[in-house]
Amino acid sequence: MKGKVIAIHSSRGGTGKTIIATNLAATYANEGLNIALLDLDFRAPSLINVFSKGIRGPVKHWLNDFMNGRCTIEQALIDVSEEYNLRGRLLIGLANPTIEAIRDMMGKSRAWEVTAVQKLFSLRSTLFNDMNVDCCIFDTSPGIQYSSINAVISSDVSIIVTTLDSLDIKGVQKMLAEFYDAFEKRTVVLMNKVFPETRIWPNGRQKELISRMEKALKHPIIGVIPCYCDVLQAKRSSLLAIKKPGHPFLRNLQEVAKKLEHI
Amino acid sequence: MLVDKLNQMNKKLDLMVELSGKMLKTQEEFLQGIINKSYRRKAIKLEPDAMTLLSLPISLRKTVIALYKLEEATAEDLARETKRLRAVESASANQLVRMGYLKKKREGRKVYFYIE
Numbered sequence: 001m002k003g004k005v006i007a008i009h010s011s012r013g014g015t016g017k018t019i020i021a022t023n024l025a026a027t028y029a030n031e032g033l034n035i036a037l038l039d040l041d042f043r044a045p046s047l048i049n050v051f052s053k054g055i056r057g058p059v060k061h062w063l064n065d066f067m068n069g070r071c072t073i074e075q076a077l078i079d080v081s082e083e084y085n086l087r088g089r090l091l092i093g094l095a096n097p098t099i100e101a102i103r104d105m106m107g108k109s110r111a112w113e114v115t116a117v118q119k120l121f122s123l124r125s126t127l128f129n130d131m132n133v134d135c136c137i138f139d140t141s142p143g144i145q146y147s148s149i150n151a152v153i154s155s156d157v158s159i160i161v162t163t164l165d166s167l168d169i170k171g172v173q174k175m176l177a178e179f180y181d182a183f184e185k186r187t188v189v190l191m192n193k194v195f196p197e198t199r200i201w202p203n204g205r206q207k208e209l210i211s212r213m214e215k216a217l218k219h220p221i222i223g224v225i226p227c228y229c230d231v232l233q234a235k236r237s238s239l240l241a242i243k244k245p246g247h248p249f250l251r252n253l254q255e256v257a258k259k260l261e262h263i
Numbered sequence: 264m265l266v267d268k269l270n271q272m273n274k275k276l277d278l279m280v281e282l283s284g285k286m287l288k289t290q291e292e293f294l295q296g297i298i299n300k301s302y303r304r305k306a307i308k309l310e311p312d313a314m315t316l317l318s319l320p321i322s323l324r325k326t327v328i329a330l331y332k333l334e335e336a337t338a339e340d341l342a343r344e345t346k347r348l349r350a351v352e353s354a355s356a357n358q359l360v361r362m363g364y365l366k367k368k369r370e371g372r373k374v375y376f377y378i379e
Contacts, residue, residue, distance in 0.1 A: 113312040146314065149313040
């Protein structure tokens with residue numbers, strides 16, 4: 001797992017990207033690994049809400065500041081491990097949620113985007129060599145836009161989170177063919193919010209679904225996570241790995257986490 | 264009479280030679296202008312951003328991605344990163360320089376490619 005950068009991406013919003021990213025990070029940190037979790041969704045920042053209870057005082061440096069060259073990555077990361085009583089370290093980099101910051105990030109030039117992707121590559125050596133981080137997780141924005149493309153290009157493995165909704169599936173197919181294959185990225189697909197009505201549990205039909213989806217998407221499926229009403233009812237801002245460590249959602253995610261170690 | 268006529272013809276021929284010489288010079292200057300302009304156009308810096316990469320052939324794309332990571336590299340460094348032949352990287356990087364996406368500089372015997 002040492003030195004791996006994982007990008008969590010999706011073709012459309014609402015697939016559960018952030019809940020996967022945050023809980024995957026917390027799962028690894030609970031196992032004793034040192035994790036950096038960066039919010040690269042500069043248009044719709046969400047990690048600030050997930051970790052609001054774990055952040056003491058006002059945020060001094062945002063990830064935006066790092067990307068704009070106004071601070072170092074060490075300054076932009078906040079250690080929340082103590083607040084959540086984690087075995088390893090969980091360092092989070094937050095995107096600035098103010099309208100001014102979002103507008104600023106949306107108006108960036110192509111030259112700036114080149115520097116941005118270089119910055120994402122360069123933070124590896126600081127994180128992995130100087131800060132003893134084991135794994136870095138990028139929570140990206142959905143679809144094809146600079147922030148998500150830059151994150152995917154600079155990562156080692158990408159997880160595309162999708163539901164069984166046909167719009168999601170078609171979006172993923174298109175994204176894989178036109179973008180991921182063009183960059184020859186190691187990519188896996190995670191099926192999330194799979195409705196119990198599909199009756200794939202527990203009678204082995206899960207394998208059937210996986211094989212059907214792998215055929216359609218031409219990429220491996222790393223896991224299938226059912227749709228849990230209590231997960232949907234709970235705020236997206238809740239960190240299940242901390243609040244409900246025995247939840248079946250997390251058991252599924254732990255399996256994904258294990259598989260990721262070997263990719 | 265005949266001599267006069269021949270002299271007149273001679274003068275006209277001299278004038279024609281002079282004019283064609285001037286025409287050639289003008290034509291040359293005009294062509295040189297076009298060449299200079301196109302060179303200037305070639306010198307325009309292009310940004311090898313992620314979206315642009317999608318429109319480049321995969322062989323060139325790999326070189327740019329390697330340079331995102333290395334920031335400044337010789338063809339040998341690039342080859343180590345992309346696991347391709349040094350000659351392939353050299354050709355690819357020089358093509359990107361000609362296209363305006365990369366710059367190169369010489370330091371001693373080594374040539375470094377970089378994104379400006």
